[in-house]
Amino acid sequence: MTLAQLLTSGGGVFLVLVTLIQIAPIKINPWTAIARAIGRAINKDVLSKLDETRKTLDEHIKTDDARNADLHRSRILQFNNELLRDIPHTREDFIEILAEIDFYEKYCDTHPDYENNRATHAVAHIKRVYDERLIKHDFL
Numbered sequence: 311m312t313l314a315q316l317l318t319s320g321g322g323v324f325l326v327l328v329t330l331i332q333i334a335p336i337k338i339n340p341w342t343a344i345a346r347a348i349g350r351a352i353n354k355d356v357l358s359k360l361d362e363t364r365k366t367l368d369e370h371i372k373t374d375d376a377r378n379a380d381l382h383r384s385r386i387l388q389f390n391n392e393l394l395r396d397i398p399h400t401r402e403d404f405i406e407i408l409a410e411i412d413f414y415e416k417y418c419d420t421h422p423d424y425e426n427n428r429a430t431h432a433v434a435h436i437k438r439v440y441d442e443r444l445i446k447h448d449f450l
Contacts, residue, residue: 386429390433
């Protein structure tokens with residue numbers, strides 16, 4: 311079929327109609343949809359590889375975030391252990407550990423599947439000791 315036959319047999323009407331729809335202020339964009347479909351067909355392998363990479367990267371980020379939370383929890387437990395052994399601390403030490411606690415609690419709130427039962431009592435104890443030190447003014 312030649313171009314002239316295509317234009318005279320109704321293909322021209324289709325071409326003009328699709329172009330008008332593309333230009334019209336209506337949110338129907340047939341040329342964009344056609345181009346997107348062709349692009350997806352051509353790049354199918356690349357897109358699937360990107361999806362695999364994205365899943366792998368998401369898993370690495372999740373693991374890294376959990377490891378980071380573990381470090382914060384470790385600092386909290388260590389500080390609590392020092393309090394239990396009557397090692398004195400400055401007010402700045404408490405402020406730093408309270409920042410660690412804030413990060414850790416925020417992570418636990420946004421990640422309900424993360425196990426937090428190891429630090430709950432330590433956090434409560436640190437906050438209680440901090441409140442007592444504030445009342446007594448007996449920081450190191």
